[in-house]
Amino acid sequence: MSLARRFVLKLSCPDRVGIVAAVSHLVAKHQGWITEANHHADAMVGRFFMRLEILADSLPFNIEAFREQFALIADEFDMTWSVADSAQKKRVVIMVSRQEHCLYDLLARWHADELNIEIPCVISNHETFRGLVEWHGIPFHYVPVTPETKEASYEKIMDLFEENAGDVMVLARYMQILPPQMCEKYPGQIINIHHSFLPSFVGAKPYHQAYARGVKLIGATCHFVTSELDQGPIIEQDVIRIDHSDQPDDLVRYGKDIEKAVLARGLRYHLEDRVITFNNKTVVFR
Structure with missing residues (x-):
């Protein structure tokens, strides 16, 4: 109801x-x-x-x-x-690379009306999920990112966001670092899911970093994107216990479940206007 x-x-x-x-x-x-x-x-x-x-x-x-x-x-x-x-659905532009689990989860929740949103488009730097996205009736935009085309590529992404009247951009395992000018143009409008319990293990391959340190807990963090990598205000986090017998592939597998849940919760808090930021921290009225 x-x-x-x-x-x-x-x-x-x-x-x-x-x-x-x-x-x-x-x-x-x-x-x-x-x-x-x-x-x-x-x-x-x-x-x-x-x-x-x-x-x-x-x-x-x-x-x-x-x-x-x-x-x-x-x-x-x-x-x-x-x-x-509350009657005005927020328009969520999803960005993804080649990890599918967060995209699948968001599409499933949207399809089941668990998220009261509109998805005007999905943007990717790979063609991998075109068929899946278009099967859902959502426009798919392939915007490749290479060292030579980065500036033009991010200009194109910002143009697509504006053309689609986006309210929030969700990086659903979009494995590229956004340029500072893009982060500064949309403060509090870009949400990322990072596959570690920040501030630990920023950057690439955090599960492998965690394995190398022998940690007993791994986690995921939903946060706003800023120009400083993986340092934006944290919206939501969760963890799962692991032990010495788990290999990096096990950590990746366990982590995917946490990532989906944490991203969905964090996004929901934002969509319901439950998040207030101040001094790179958040107050979240759950």
Whole structure:
């Protein structure tokens, strides 16, 4: 059963007295119905974080009018904020190379309506999954990346993202390093799944790095992409226990299951506007 349409407000601001009261009063004075409320005060940095879900039909105006009214409070409290409409599906552009498990999982969840998204296209630097993607009725774009064509290739990818009105770009085991200008153009809009428990084992072949160190736990990390490799704000993580008898191929096999689950959860938190970033960290209201 689908949930009623909601406006989702999320914000952060310097912590002080009266924030919750001011926000709640604005909603209440218009007979708005708050269905979910979360907040967190970070004493270390003096920052306050908040997320509200409000029944859209309980308010006497549309989302644009709500934004206009809320802007007055936001200015008073020096807020960084946004309001989203749950009825507006986010457009997710998926990027993939030659590892299929995360792509398969996202397509399956989308096909089963487990993810309330639109997938306007899939972009890859290999032709491997064209048939699979097009079988799902989704346009597939092959954009090869070589040392000679990198700049033009990433310009093409950014053009495709814009042409398809993408809201978020998901690197579903896309095994290329994005250029800094691309990361800076879409802050908080590019999500990656890295096959290790960051900050350990950044870069290539993390499972082999983990095996060489004899670790007893391996994991996966869903994070926002920044210009610093594998150092963006972390959204979600998980681990699985291994032992001395496991070989690198075993670690890769175990890791694929974690990667799929962690990426799906992290993406869902982002799609539901549950993630707020500040100082290269996230607050995730699950």
